Amino acid sequence: MSNIEWTEETWNPVAGCSLASPGCTNCYAMKMAGRLEAMGVPAYQGTTKKSKAGFVWTGLVNTAVTALTKPIRWKKPRQIFVNSMSDLFHPDVTEEWIDRVFAVMALCPQHTFQLLTKRSARMRDYLNQAGRYEAIYNAMGWLGRNSYTEPYPYRKALPNGMEWPLPNVWMGVSTEDQQRADERIPDLLATPAAVRFISAEPLLGPVDLTAIPAPDEVDGKTFEEGWSFNSLDTGDYYSQRSENTFGDVFYSGGNGPDREHALDWVIAGGESGPGARGSTDEVEANMRSLRDQCAAANVAFFGKQNFAKKKLPADLINARAYPATKRAEN
Numbered sequence: 218m219s220n221i222e223w224t225e226e227t228w229n230p231v232a233g234c235s236l237a238s239p240g241c242t243n244c245y246a247m248k249m250a251g252r253l254e255a256m257g258v259p260a261y262q263g264t265t266k267k268s269k270a271g272f273v274w275t276g277l278v279n280t281a282v283t284a285l286t287k288p289i290r291w292k293k294p295r296q297i298f299v300n301s302m303s304d305l306f307h308p309d310v311t312e313e314w315i316d317r318v319f320a321v322m323a324l325c326p327q328h329t330f331q332l333l334t335k336r337s338a339r340m341r342d343y344l345n346q347a348g349r350y351e352a353i354y355n356a357m358g359w360l361g362r363n364s365y366t367e368p369y370p371y372r373k374a375l376p377n378g379m380e381w382p383l384p385n386v387w388m389g390v391s392t393e394d395q396q397r398a399d400e401r402i403p404d405l406l407a408t409p410a411a412v413r414f415i416s417a418e419p420l421l422g423p424v425d426l427t428a429i430p431a432p433d434e435v436d437g438k439t440f441e442e443g444w445s446f447n448s449l450d451t452g453d454y455y456s457q458r459s460e461n462t463f464g465d466v467f468y469s470g471g472n473g474p475d476r477e478h479a480l481d482w483v484i485a486g487g488e489s490g491p492g493a494r495g496s497t498d499e500v501e502a503n504m505r506s507l508r509d510q511c512a513a514a515n516v517a518f519f520g521k522q523n524f525a526k527k528k529l530p531a532d533l534i535n536a537r538a539y540p541a542t543k544r545a546e547n
């Protein structure tokens with residue numbers, strides 16, 4: 218079981234990481250990995266070192282071999298956060314290993330997997346690459362053959378094919394501030410996925426999801442620079458921001474290329490622990506803004522935790538929701 222409010226279980230087929238953006242500064246996984254390494258857990262050996270600030274990453278990333286097939290052994294359906302202790306799309310994780318992780322997810326239609334990354338460009342490129350479906354399908358066969366995964370948890374015949382994108386895998390990016398939202402959301406929307414979500418945690422400032430800079434290319438069509446779009450809504454409406462010499466801001470709108478994708482789910486929460494950034498008032502105000510943006514677009518919002526683990530006010534707790542595809546029994 219997991220203490221993370223929006224999931225039920227964590228699964229860590231990769232151990233070790235390195236800092237990617239401001240949201241990583243007080244990385245909880247880094248401190249936890251240091252403790253696991255000290256306890257002798259094999260996958261975490263060499264991943265952390267001691268510093269004045271406590272355990273920090275060395276940058277070594279290991280594959281967690283014995284964890285790979287765990288979800289296959291979990292028969293009861295679970296909602297599973299993939300790599301709560303690392304980042305599957307870290308540059309040092311091989312494509313071959315990522316294929317195996319996706320193969321396990323493909324072999325577990327009983328579960329829902331929630332995969333969150335800060336390396337959105339690699340996620341986008343990996344899942345769009347020609348031959349990816351075949352590579353993952355072949356990795357499914359490998360899991361059934363290789364003594365590496367003894368005792369074989371998977372002995373059934375391979376399914377003839379698999380639905381693509383995998384219907385039980387939700388893809389997400391961390392968007393702790395506006396810059397990261399602007400950078401990563403276009404990558405997420407260009408990634409094949411059954412459900413797309415963001416985690417605005419630790420929420421380090423206000424985030425406007427309705428004016429994300431349009432990428433050069435949207436669903437295969439080119440788009441001129443300086444335009445933005447509402448990432449909570451599909452469609453072709455874009456706007457362009459301009460300012461006059463007095464600093465007044467104007468928006469002019471227009472139709473651009475149709476977009477097929479929008480965000481399906483928004484998670485937000487404040488930072489906790491030593492050195493937590495922000496304040497209760499700021500975090501609550503920024504969470505309410507995201508909640509209201511989601512409500513206007515009919516997108517599910519989930520208020521995870523308040524700044525410094527203070528109790529969330531009722532209006533944020535009561536707004537908790539999951540995307541429509543969440544398993545019925547929950």
Ligand code: SF4
Nearest residue numbers: 234235236241244303
């Ligand atoms: S990507 Fe995640 S696990 Fe890696 S350093 Fe950042 S917060 Fe920690």
